[in-house]
Amino acid sequence: MTRKSINKADNVAITTNSLMPRTQxxxxxxxxxxxxxxxxxxxxxxxxxxxxxxxxxxxxEISGEVTVQVRPTNDAKMNDKLAQAASILKATRGVTSVDILDKNAGNKLLEPWLGNAEILNQLPVPRLIAVAIDQKNPPDFEILAKKLSETIKGASLDTHRRWxxxxxxxxxxxxxxxxxxxxxxxxxxxxxxxxxxxxxxxxxxxxxxxxxxxxxxxxxxxxxxxxxxxxxxxxxxxxxxxxxxxxxxxxxxxxxxxxxxxxxxxxxxxxxxxxxxxxxxxxxxxxxxxxxxxxxxxxxxxxxxxxxxxxx
Amino acid sequence: MSGPGSIVSLQNVGLRYGKGREVLRDVNLELQRGSMQFLTGPSGAGKTSLLRLLFLAKRPTRGLISMFGRDIATLPHKSLPPLRQKIGVVFQDFRLLDHLTVFENVALPLRVSGKKPNEYRENVIELLGWVGLSEYADAYPPVLSGGEKQRAAIARAVVTQPELLLADEPTGNVDPALALRLMRLFRELNKFGTTIVIATHDTTLIKKATSPVLVLNDGQLGFEG
Known part of the structure; x- marks a missing residue:
């Protein structure tokens, strides 16, 4: 960088070059x-x-929702068990909505691993209940899981914690x-x-x-x-x-x-x-x-x- | 130790480069403030090495050097710049910076000391006139002749009116008339109190002057006159 000013009286240009040549x-x-x-x-x-x-x-997304899984058993009809689980869930503080997934929806989730839905209809596939929870005020999952498993045979709570x-x-x-x-x-x-x-x-x-x-x-x-x-x-x-x-x-x-x-x-x-x-x-x-x-x-x-x- | 009027004192100083032989041996020297002397001797006798010690480019391998009342051997690195600002040096190979104009080269010691161009402009231009380089103020060193470079180097060395001036062959590249003129400049500076050491082979120059002569021979210092 060079700055230059010329004093007309002496006609000598005063340059102020950088002491370290930038080009080098x-x-x-x-x-x-x-x-x-x-x-x-x-x-x-x-x-x-x-x-x-x-x-x-x-x-x-995951922590805002939990899933209840109800496995088929011989002692009760599946729909009764689902209704019972839904009523327990709805009565639980911190649960904002309960959605029982129909059988086809559950089968569709398994389709990528087990093949087409027709075959799945013949298998004892568990039914799922999607439960939305209030993240600021969540329910006590341990108590809820215990209550579900004790009241309904084959019911379990998946909080997705592992994922x-x-x-x-x-x-x-x-x-x-x-x-x-x-x-x-x-x-x-x-x-x-x-x-x-x-x-x-x-x-x-x-x-x-x-x-x-x-x-x-x-x-x-x-x-x-x-x-x-x-x-x-x-x-x-x-x-x-x-x-x-x-x-x-x-x-x-x-x-x-x-x-x-x-x-x-x-x-x-x-x-x-x-x-x-x-x-x-x-x-x-x-x-x-x-x-x-x-x-x-x-x-x-x-x-x-x-x-x-x-x-x- | 150095006396009250002494600006430089060397006691039993030795210098060697690496593991080579000593280029200076048992040098004893006392430079009185305001004195002027020549330093001479055959090529390879150690003149440049002695000057290197005096302008603080080297520390001695042994012995004591005291300059301006400071012991150079124990002086910390950061204390050297203020001492160097008291010394003006004319190098045999000029050491002008090619990317700076002649004006900037001459003004370099003033710029480094923190002065602004407006403060030193007139002085530098006057000095350039004195050494006959007014017309080359804006020129860059590569376009100058050897003699012109020599004069620019001398101007740079004296621009701060240093307490000690060390000149290595300062008249080696100029004609006799200009050599005498430059010597007059040195003598003027000397009159104002600058201590001067001029290393030269020029016996004519030495004979014309009445100053004492230091003679270096194979690394050992003797005195004449």
Missing amino acids: MPLRTLMISMTVMCYLASLAIGALLLITRAVDDWTS QTELTRMGSNLVWLGIGILALITVSAIALVIFASRSALDVNREVVEVLHFVGASDKYIARQVQWQFLRAGLQSGLIGTIAGLATFFLLGISSSVTSSNGLAAASYSLLIGTPDVTFSSYLLFLLVPILTTLICLIAARLAILRILGNAI
């Missing part, structure tokens, strides 16, 4: 690598958000995996900046020596270099993050947002959904250029001070 800095390579890392970090953050929200939605636990565990593992990837990207970025700082000093060794001889302190020299790294970090962070956001945006608009509940719809809602969702998404994405800039600034400064500190 290994910034282009650093910027390319950092941009790729920021892009990957943005993808990782987006994936983390998608996973977290999906797991939240699934567990919320919920599995889902939560899977979601948690994926989140930790994402955080691990982000940590690795951060460590690589720091290593890259340190390497680039060393290269910057190597390339400009003569400049550094002269600056030392004219009385520049290590901090002064570090300042000459760190601002160039800061600018490179900010540019890389912005480009990488915008590219990451563009990827999710393209993914979101790549299929119909109204008809699909898959990755595309989730990506769409991540960026163009309700304000409370998009605000937190953008806030997290914004962290990428901010952290990249800070990493470039701090890692470069510390690396340079350490290297210069080892001189005489």
